[in-house]
Amino acid sequence: QVQLVESGGGLVQAGGSLRLSCVASGRTFNNLAMGWFRQPPGKERDFVAAIRWSGTSTWYGDSVKGRFTISRDNAKNTVYLQMNSLKPEDTAVYYCGATKSFMSKTARGYDYWGQGTQVTVSS
Numbered sequence: 001q002v003q004l005v006e007s008g009g010g011l012v013q014a015g016g017s018l019r020l021s022c023v024a025s026g027r028t029f030n031n032l033a034m035g036w037f038r039q040p041p042g043k044e045r046d047f048v049a050a051i052r053w054s055g056t057s058t059w060y061g062d063s064v065k066g067r068f069t070i071s072r073d074n075a076k077n078t079v080y081l082q083m084n085s086l087k088p089e090d091t092a093v094y095y096c097g098a099t100k101s102f103m104s105k106t107a108r109g110y111d112y113w114g115q116g117t118q119v120t121v122s123s
Contacts, residue, residue: 002027002112006096009117012086016121020081022096022114029077033103035110036070036081038092038119045095049081050103059105063089086121093118 008020024032035050049070050059058070069082079096094117097110104110 002032002098004096004098004112004114006094006114006117009094009119011120011122014087014121014123016086017082017084018086018119020083020094020096020117020119022079022081024077024079024098030074032098032100034070034072034079035097035099035103035105036079036094037097037107038090038094039116040092045107046092047105047107048094050105051079052103057103059103061105083119086119088121088123091119091121 003025004022006020006022008018012018031053033053036048037045038048039045047061048064049068051070051072055072067085072079096114098112099110
């Protein structure tokens with residue numbers, strides 16, 4: 001089992017920045033690929049970013065490329081999502097996912113999920 005706890009969400013004005021964190025426990029973090037997804041109200045959970053267990057490879061959704069950066073600190077069992085130049089359309093609940101397999105751009109590719117953290121971007 002893996003437990004994931006996200007933090008760092010909040011209310012920010014358009015153009016601002018936030019950094020989300022996701023702390024993992026219960027399994028060797030170094031063996032897990034990690035991903036961030038987001039889910040606006042009434043919509044599906046969409047891919048945001050993913051990172052390989054080693055941190056040497058990352059993927060991004062088209063809507064966040066050049067604005068968001070995913071990173072990880074295996075010594076702290078933590079994955080981060082730095083979000084810059086935020087837009088109102090980035091408003092959503094952001095979820096951290098973990099997989100024992102290779103990183104994925106689909107939610108069903110992840111075995112474990114956190115409870116989510118709300119990000120609200122005002123115009």
